[in-house]
Amino acid sequence: MAPTDRRYTKEHEWARLDGQTVTIGITDFAQQQLGDVVYVELPKIGDTLTAMRPFGVVESVKAASDLFSPIGGEVIEVNAALDGAPELVNQDPYDQGWIIKARPSDPAEIDTLLTAEQYDTLTEGEQQH
């Protein structure tokens, strides 16, 4: 089950709002589908995020996939630990494997994303394929 303290996208990113900061990562379902993550291409601090536009790339032994920003805003921090340890995305996708932190241009935008329940329904559907 996806954690209920955050919201989700159809592209399998999660976003959690803490005060004025949104933390963004990929879901457990996404990391399982990707397989061993070998590299995460991070944006630069200060980069502008646009909702559902690519902001980085997660590369596994199987594929390179774009990371889509759940919300619009500005990058304020990147998870530098991923540079030396991209496997954190596999091991702990919801906590230590976070990817960026951002200042949202409109914090209410997060409410338009999928709830944990909606996301679980989505992934159950995808798993059946």
Added chain:
Amino acid sequence: MPYSPHTEADRRRMLDAIGIASLDQLFSIIDPSLRRFAFDVPPMLPELDLQRHLGKLAAKNLDATTHPIFLGAGSYFHYIPAAVPALASRGEFSTSYTPYQPEVSQGTLQAMYEFQSMVCALMGLDVANASVYDGATALAEATTMARNITGRDSIAVPTTLHPHYRSVLDAYGVPLITLDVNLRERPSLDPGVVAGKLTDDVAALVVPSPNVLGVLEDWSALAEVAHQRGALLIAAANPVALGILAGPGACGADIAVAEGQPLGIPPAFGGPALGLMATRTRHLRHLPGRIVGAALDAAGRPGYVLTLRAREQDIRRERAASNICTNQSLIALQAAIYMSLLGKEGLPDIARVCAQRAHYAARRIAALPRYGVGADPFFHEFVVRCPIPAEEVARRVLNKGMVSGLPLGRWYPELERSLLVCVTEVHTREDIDDLVAALGDVG
């Protein structure tokens, strides 16, 4: 390669198989204006007569093995040991030269891995790809890398960049900032002047050395200037010169490119050529093209694989690092064989002989009345200032059975009286003395 045409019966069978009456009918879908193939070819000849005819035509050319050719300008004459073509044309290499199922061709991958290792050693950098199309393409791809790495848009290039390279950059649509160089008085970059031209928008400074006039540039000072401005330094090198000169890596370059043709590839009619590309580990994921890596198989045995494929267009589609996806495998193999035959001592030896003979030629020509040679440092190519237009000098020397060099007015109108002369190990002292005498006669 033998020419095996289809017989009339072959054609009939193929046409019958697809159910049409004639070849014309097959092509009828193409607009008639595009179908006018009026080849002015004489009637068929017996093979023996045809060989003789072509032999006569070929004999009209000046042959580099019998007539000294002091022409370089981007493509260079060097001696190619017979073992290079003999090994490179072996079927085991030539039939699997472009590996579509790469890991099956372990020999090809191992050769590419060794090639990459040699390019790294030559450039003094950490990682190299398995080659791209030619030196100009390597430069264009390097500018894309620099723009992706820095997030900046434009590329600073001096007027001393080979004009053919410049036109490839234009074809790629690279936004260029031109650094004007005084080609007549001081044909090299002044780091102080360059510093003032590198705006916040410049992703990289491109520094060819030797530049198109043969002059060696100060990569180290220029790298410092570029880095101070937040830009990268892209060094464009001559691989043979690197036998005796400090490599781009030691001079602080971030990306190095070179035309690999001097490494055992004949200077045929403009090709095939070979683009060398190397960079530092931190930019590895921006490096385009094929990269061969060493790996262990499931049983722990060493082997070679194509690696970091996810950067490439076949996987990452429109967001790929480049659209290269391939390499000049067979030509890179030739270069790898050439470099391994020469070894760590051989390449510096060749480079030293080139430099010594070129400097001997320059001294002799400078001593001729009414001729001049610049004081700028050079490797094996230099500009000769002529008393009359260089085209006229070249034409008159050609009548004496020698190609004296490139009249630079073709590329730079202000250099109408300048001739670009290249001397390598293939030129004997006698060849050089003949050139000096010929120049003395015609000037």
